[in-house]
Every structure is written in structure tokens, then in C-alpha cells.
Amino acid sequence: MKIDGGRALIKALEMEGVETIFGLPGGAILPVYDPIIDSPIRHILVRHEQGAGHMAEGFAHVTGKPGVCMVTSGPAATNVVTPLCDAYMDSVPMVCITGQVPFSAIGTDAFQECDTIGITRSVTKHNELITEAQDIPLRVRQAFHLATTGRPGPVLLDVPKDIVDPKNPRSQLEWYWPTDDEVIASLPGYRPTTKGHPKMIRQAAELIVRAERPIIYAGGGILKARAAEALRELAELCDIHVVTTLMARGAFPDDHPLALGMPGMHGNYTAVTSMQRSDLLIALGTRFDDRVTGKVDAFAPEAKVIHVDIDPAELGKVRQPDVPIVGDCRLVIEELVAAVRDLLEGGATFPDRSEWKQRISGWQERYPLTYEQSEPGDPLKPQFVLERLRDNTPDDTIVVSGVGQHQMWTSQYWRFNHPYTWVNSGGLGTMGFAVPAAIGAKVGRPDRMVWAVDGDGCFQMTAQELVTAASERIPIKVAILNNAYLGMVRQWQEMFYDERYSEVYLSPDLPDYKLWAEAMGCVGMRVESPDEVDAAIQKANEIDDRPVVIDFRTDSREKVYPMVPAGMSNDDIVVDPAHGEGGR
Amino acid sequence: MTVPGTDVRHHTLVVLVENKAGVLARVASLFARRGFNIFSLAVAPTEDERFSRITIVVDVASAPLEQITKQLYKLVNVVKISELDPRDSVERELMLVTVRADVTARSQVIELVNLFEGRVVDVGHDELTVSIDGEPDRLDDVEALLRPFGIVELQRTGRVALPKLEHDAPSLRPVRRSA
Ligand SMILES: Cc1ncc(C[n+]2csc(CCOP(=O)(O)OP(=O)(O)O)c2C)c(N)n1
Numbered sequence: 001m002k003i004d005g006g007r008a009l010i011k012a013l014e015m016e017g018v019e020t021i022f023g024l025p026g027g028a029i030l031p032v033y034d035p036i037i038d039s040p041i042r043h044i045l046v047r048h049e050q051g052a053g054h055m056a057e058g059f060a061h062v063t064g065k066p067g068v069c070m071v072t073s074g075p076a077a078t079n080v081v082t083p084l085c086d087a088y089m090d091s092v093p094m095v096c097i098t099g100q101v102p103f104s105a106i107g108t109d110a111f112q113e114c115d116t117i118g119i120t121r122s123v124t125k126h127n128e129l130i131t132e133a134q135d136i137p138l139r140v141r142q143a144f145h146l147a148t149t150g151r152p153g154p155v156l157l158d159v160p161k162d163i164v165d166p167k168n169p170r171s172q173l174e175w176y177w178p179t180d181d182e183v184i185a186s187l188p189g190y191r192p193t194t195k196g197h198p199k200m201i202r203q204a205a206e207l208i209v210r211a212e213r214p215i216i217y218a219g220g221g222i223l224k225a226r227a228a229e230a231l232r233e234l235a236e237l238c239d240i241h242v243v244t245t246l247m248a249r250g251a252f253p254d255d256h257p258l259a260l261g262m263p264g265m266h267g268n269y270t271a272v273t274s275m276q277r278s279d280l281l282i283a284l285g286t287r288f289d290d291r292v293t294g295k296v297d298a299f300a301p302e303a304k305v306i307h308v309d310i311d312p313a314e315l316g317k318v319r320q321p322d323v324p325i326v327g328d329c330r331l332v333i334e335e336l337v338a339a340v341r342d343l344l345e346g347g348a349t350f351p352d353r354s355e356w357k358q359r360i361s362g363w364q365e366r367y368p369l370t371y372e373q374s375e376p377g378d379p380l381k382p383q384f385v386l387e388r389l390r391d392n393t394p395d396d397t398i399v400v401s402g403v404g405q406h407q408m409w410t411s412q413y414w415r416f417n418h419p420y421t422w423v424n425s426g427g428l429g430t431m432g433f434a435v436p437a438a439i440g441a442k443v444g445r446p447d448r449m450v451w452a453v454d455g456d457g458c459f460q461m462t463a464q465e466l467v468t469a470a471s472e473r474i475p476i477k478v479a480i481l482n483n484a485y486l487g488m489v490r491q492w493q494e495m496f497y498d499e500r501y502s503e504v505y506l507s508p509d510l511p512d513y514k515l516w517a518e519a520m521g522c523v524g525m526r527v528e529s530p531d532e533v534d535a536a537i538q539k540a541n542e543i544d545d546r547p548v549v550i551d552f553r554t555d556s557r558e559k560v561y562p563m564v565p566a567g568m569s570n571d572d573i574v575v576d577p578a579h580g581e582g583g584r
Numbered sequence: 585m586t587v588p589g590t591d592v593r594h595h596t597l598v599v600l601v602e603n604k605a606g607v608l609a610r611v612a613s614l615f616a617r618r619g620f621n622i623f624s625l626a627v628a629p630t631e632d633e634r635f636s637r638i639t640i641v642v643d644v645a646s647a648p649l650e651q652i653t654k655q656l657y658k659l660v661n662v663v664k665i666s667e668l669d670p671r672d673s674v675e676r677e678l679m680l681v682t683v684r685a686d687v688t689a690r691s692q693v694i695e696l697v698n699l700f701e702g703r704v705v706d707v708g709h710d711e712l713t714v715s716i717d718g719e720p721d722r723l724d725d726v727e728a729l730l731r732p733f734g735i736v737e738l739q740r741t742g743r744v745a746l747p748k749l750e751h752d753a754p755s756l757r758p759v760r761r762s763a
């Protein structure tokens with residue numbers, strides 16, 4: 001069957017099971033937009049290409065399927081660089097298609113030409129300039145294969161206009177659909193390891209059975225590998241407490257007796273300290289990020305480390321593991337469970353860990369998360385708003401956040417009891433992530449309630465996508481924790497720059513968020529006192545035909561605690577002043 | 585100057601890559617992005633036209649070799665990496681050098697070049713261009729000996745390497761994809 005490149009590209013996306021594309025057309029990609037009219041694929045027209053990228057990410061986070069975005073060349077391609085980098089840092093499966101000037105014009109500084117491949121090389125798992133129309137089906141299949149297998153990540157295909165334009169003879173191809181074997185054979189350098197090495201698994205199981213103070217350090221890889229159930233089985237079988245990193249919130253239920261919550265720079269005292277004092281860290285799908293380890297030399301100094309990751313380069317990158325295991329987290333954890341069972345059946349027993357457990361519960365009692373309630377007439381406490389939001393929404397609500405104080409409070413105060421209910425920008429820390437990512441999440445999971453918790457600063461970076469949401473009838477809800485500041489930066493200036501506030505004030509009412517929301521076709525509300533909070537949330541929950549934005553006026557003086565100051569040891573954790581000095 | 589085989593800062597990696605446009609750029613930008621230093625680099629097609637071989641001498645003071653190879657393996661177009669121990673490999677480099685050589689110095693220069701089994705490839709009024717190949721350390725020596733005459737221009741290729749054909753010890757150590 002003869003077909004032109006544009007049709008072949010859309011047909012290939014259909015064959016890959018794509019149901020939604022987030023994008024915005026322009027000159028170079030025009031021929032690919034024409035066949036979209038006749039395709040069952042839903043196209044969501046964004047207002048800025050960064051939005052398309054983050055929507056694709058939000059979609060991927062909650063569905064596990066690759067998010068797809070499509071934009072034109074030049075400025076549109078540069079606009080997706082931030083989401084590509086974001087997806088790369090957080091291992092989000094994504095396929096991005098960019099238009100490019102005709103092949104013969106490449107290198108001539110043609111109108112809207114830019115070196116997309118060069119620019120995106122270091123922020124994609126792989127990228128490829130398609131040079132011939134005939135290659136389109138194979139390139140698309142390769143892109144989806146690469147994005148979704150091994151360590152997931154973004155893959156970009158750059159498509160010159162001439163090979164998709166039916167008026168150009170270079171766009172003609174004979175349609176074919178490569179088999180799985182052909183795709184694998186076409187990528188001779190790509191062979192991810194998924195099964196853990198049996199010898200290593202046995203060694204790990206022996207360490208686990210002997211450990212007196214073990215902690216499971218669960219990362220985002222658990223979610224990517226769909227290993228939440230396996231993780232729970234391992235934790236329960238071995239009776240080991242679990243910390244869930246910022247990227248792993250929801251991978252282990254917060255209401256489980258073994259759950260310790262989030263470790264790291266703004267982790268809770270018990271999660272941070274139990275890792276510090278442990279004699280065995282079972283690191284699963286995690287990469288010893290500096291926001292978790294604090295000063296690396298002082299991180300968990302007495303712990304042996306079992307490190308499981310699909311990406312061999314993560315093993316030994318930051319901390320040399322005693323037992324490195326390359327493999328898919330789910331498969332490896334299942335094998336670990338079996339190996340531990342074998343040892344137990346062979347007569348091995350766990351040592352008495354009651355003292356360790358008492359220490360853990362002692363820390364939990366002494367250093368719970370805490371904040372002071374607001375005085376009458378004062379602005380809302382952000383933590384209070386989050387507790388009310390948490391308690392007034394269904395248990396399986398999907399929460400999406402921006403980057404800053406509000407993100408840390410959301411991660412701390414929400415109770416994540418289900419996987420894939422938390423979507424945020426961890427590795428890159430991209431302000432402006434929340435609104436578009438929430439839209440993508442709602443498109444992926446229309447059956448779920450989706451709340452974005454955003455900062456006033458973040459909201460202003462990508463709020464225009466609410467126009468997209470309103471016109472496409474994607475009823476997300478946005479809670480702005482409006483503290484009138486770039487709050488997280490303000491906190492650092494207060495704590496580490498002698499309260500010298502440089503360029504962090506934003507104003508509580510410029511813009512007027514309620515009016516702005518209404519102008520974008522959303523319902524807008526403003527909440528200033530604690531007794532209005534529940535009613536506003538309930539009203540928002542009932543609206544299902546358009547997006548809702550609530551401007552919560554929060555206390556700008558509030559700081560995120562605990563905090564491990566950057567570059568310091570986790571032992572130097574600063575707890576909420578209400579707890580007095582932090583103890584060890 | 586270093587004695588062959590004792591230079592621990594430098595390691596030779598032989599990287600088999602797909603012979604496709606842009607692959608060298610991927611390798612080079614990986615090194616730049618991760619802060620790994622390249623000491624020298626040579627690329628050429630192999631006996632199999634689907635692949636090219638990149639011989640990279642890396643400065644392992646900039647990063648552990650293991651991290652460098654693991655990151656290289658993450659490039660989709662990298663098929664195989666072997667680490668060559670200088671003691672177990674044949675390393676060669678080519679040098680072209682234009683030396684000042686007026687009538688009084690010319691015979692001395694030619695003598696020196698002959699001693700190192702080089703060849704005069706171009707003769708000018710009071711300059712000679714010579715071509716010398718050999719072990720990189722030997723080329724260092726030639727360079728040092730020619731310097732007093734006055735080096736006008738000098739170009740070295742960067743080293744290429746293959747394992748020595750020894751009977752016992754396998755000299756080419758494949759770097760495994762995963763730990
Ligand atoms: C695109 C981008 N620019 C700058 C930063 C640095 N930064 C981190 S948090 C933050 C403040 C965010 O302010 P806001 O959205 O109001 O959240 P808050 O901390 O007040 O809750 C800034 C500027 C960033 N993370 N991303």
C-alpha cells in the first residue's frame with residue numbers, strides 16, 4: 001500500500017495504541033496535522049508547547065503509557081525542551097514529535113529551523129532525525145520501544161517537512177509495520193537487563209535476613225516498574241519499614257504500619273533518621289539523589305547497601321553498593337521475596353528487631369509533622385488547607401503539584417494510599433508543571449478526581465493551559481496556595497541570607513486569581529479564612545463541567561520543616577522550632 | 585612523559601558504535617555533559633560497514649572508568665565497549681610535522697627521522713614535512729628531539745589500538761553492560 005509520510009506517521013501512532021496527542025501545529029508539521037482530522041486519535045490543542053510536554057508527562061505518570069506530544073519546528077521545539085528534560089530526569093515515558101524544515105534546507109538557517117536534535121540530545125533518552133519517509137514506521141516503533149522499556153524516558157523524532165508532505169515525491173512510501181523482532185534487531189546497542197543476577201539476589205536475601213536495623217528505601221522506579229504490590233509483599237514478609245522518596249509517594253500506602261513517609265531535605269524526622277541509623281538500606285528503583293542523601297559522606301554511615309535499579313549506571317554512581325542488582329524492580333523484588341522465603345524455610349530467622357522498632361516509634365512520637373494553627377484574622381496556614389483538602393476528597397484522588405514550599409507540604413501532609421496518585425516534578429523541579437500535568441493526568445484518568453496544588457509563582461508560569469482545559473472540558477481543580485511570594489526562595493533567604501529578601505515578593509492580588517480563572521472559562525473562588533475552606537473545596541468537588549481554581553490566601557511567613565540545609569549531613573536536620581533542638 | 589603501561593590516568597576504550605550520522609556527536613556530548621575528559625579520540629569505519637570503531641583515550645582522573653563506560657552504554661547506538669590495557673595492546677598514532685631545516689640542519693633532521701623510521705613527505709625551501717607513525721610515547725620522543733630545530737606545524741591523529749595477539753592471557757577485556 002502506497003501512503004504518504006504524514007499519513008504513515010499518524011497511522012503508526014494509531015498502531016502504537018495512542019489515543020491522545022497534546023500539541024500545537026505550525027508550518028513544518030502542517031502535513032502531519034491534516035490526517036489528524038480523519039484519525040480516531042484525540043488531539044488536545046494547547047496554548048503553549050511547554051504545556052503539551054507536561055500534559056504528556058502527567059498522562060504518562062498516571063497511566064504508565066507513553067505520553068505523546070507533537071509540535072512544529074524552531075520555537076516550538078525549543079518550547080518543549082523543558083518538559084523533555086523534566087521527563088528525562090524523572091524517567092517518564094514520552095514520545096515527542098517535532099516538525100523540521102525540509103531535508104534539503106537543513107543547515108541553511110531556514111525560517112524556523114533550529115538544531116532540534118543537537119539541542120535535545122542531552123535531555124532525551126534518544127532522539128532521531130528521520131531522513132526518509134520509508135523509515136517512518138520503524139522510527140515510530142523504535143521510539144515507543146525505547147521510551148517504555150529499560151529505564152523509561154523521553155524520545156524525540158524530528159520530522160523534515162518534505163518527507164510528510166503529500167505534494168512532495170519524497171513523502172511516498174510503501175506502508176509496512178515492523179515486527180517486534182525487527183525493532184529489536186534494528187537497535188543492536190539496546191539490550192536492557194531486566195532479570196536480576198541469581199547470585200546477587202541470594203546475597204541480598206542473606207543480608208536482609210541478618211540485618212538488625214534494615215530500611216527499605218523505595219524510589220520512583222517502583223512505580224515505573226509497577227512493583228508496588230511486590231514491594232508491599234517484601235516489606236510485610238520481612239517486617240521492614242519503608243521510606244518513599246518524593247518520586248515514590250504512593251508506591252507504599254501511607255496508612256500502612258510500616259510506612260515512614262518521605263525522607264530527604266524536607267522529609268520527616270523519622271524517615272531521615274531511620275535511614276541514617278540503619279545497618280542495611282534496601283534501595284529499590286532509586287538513585288541516591290542529593291536531596292535524599294544530604295552530604296553523601298555522612299549518609300547512612302553504618303549501612304550496607306543493596307541497590308536494585310534497571311539502569312546499571314546508577315549503581316555505584318553516588319554510593320558503592322555492597323550488593324548491586326541490575327534489573328526490573330518488580331522482577332527483582334519478586335525474586336528477592338522468593339529467596340528470603342527459601343532462607344526462612346531452611347531455618348533462618350530474623351534477629352530480634354524490637355529495640356529498633358521502638359527507636360522508630362520513639363522518633364515518630366517525638367517528632368511528628370507539626371505546625372501552629374493560625375490566629376483569628378491571620379492568613380490561612382498552608383498545612384491546614386492541605387489537611388482539609390486531603391480530608392474532603394476521595395482516597396484515590398490524583399494530586400499534582402508545582403515546585404516550591406507547596407510541593408513539599410503536599411508530599412508531607414497528603415496520605416498517599418494508592419500508587420499513581422501523586423504527580424510532581426522531582427528531578428528538574430520545574431515551576432509551572434502542575435496545571436498542564438494535571439490536565440494530562442485527568443485526560444489519562446477521567447474517572448478520577450484530579451487536584452493540582454500550585455504555588456502562586458508556579459501558577460503564573462503555565463496558567464494559560466486552563467484555557468485548554470476549559471475549551472476541552474477537562475475538569476481539573478487547582479488549589480493555589482497563594483503566599484504572595486516565591487516562598488521556597490524566600491525561606492532560603494530567611495534562613496541562609498540573613499532575612500535579606502531579594503526579588504521574591506509577588507503580591508497576593510496582582511493578578512486577581514479569581515478574575516483570571518473566570519476569564520479563562522473556569523470557576524474562580526477566593527478563600528481567606530479557615531471556616532470557608534471546607535465549603536469551597538466541596539463546591540469545587542461538585543463541579544464537573546469545567547476547571548475550578550481556588551485562591552487560598554496563605555501565610556507567607558510559614559516555612560517547610562524539617563529541613564536538612566543543602567550540603568549538610570542528614571544528622572543536622574532542623575526540626576520545627578516547636579520541637580526544640582533536633583536530637584539524634 | 586610516561587612509560588607505556590604505567591600511565592594510570594589514561595585508559596583506552598574501544599567503542600563499537602552503529603555507523604550512523606550523529607553518533608560521534610552523541611559520544612562527544614555525553615563526555616561534555618558528564619564532565620568526562622577525552623585525552624584523544626580517533627574514529628574509523630570497521631571491517632563491518634554497519635559499525636564504526638571509536639578509540640577514546642579517557643582521562644580517568646575526571647571520573648571513574650566504570651561510570652564512563654556505563655554512561656556510554658546508555659547511548660542507544662553504542663554496541664560494545666572494550667577496555668584496552670596498554671600493556672596488552674598495540675597502540676599506534678601518526679604524526680605529521682613540518683620542521684625548520686635549512687641547508688645546515690637538513691641532514692641532521694633527515695638522519696633523526698630515519699632513525700625513527702619516518703619519511704620525508706614534502707620538501708620546501710628551508711622546511712621539511714615528515715610523517716612518522718609509532719607508539720604514542722615514541723612520537724612524544726620524536727617531537728621533543730625535533731623541537732630544537734623549530735617546529736612550524738604539527739598534527740597528530742590520536743591513537744588507535746588493537747589487542748596484542750598473545751597466546752595465553754586474553755588481552756581485550758570486554759566491559760560488561762551491567763554490573
Ligand atoms: C522554572 C523555575 N524557575 C525557578 C525555580 C526556582 N524556584 C524553586 S521554588 C521557587 C518558588 C516557587 O514559588 P511558588 O510557586 O509561589 O511556590 P511556594 O514556594 O511559594 O509555595 C523558585 C523560584 C524553579 N524551580 N523553576
Ligand SMILES: [Mg+2]
Binds near residue numbers: 456457481483484
Ligand atoms: Mg508562593
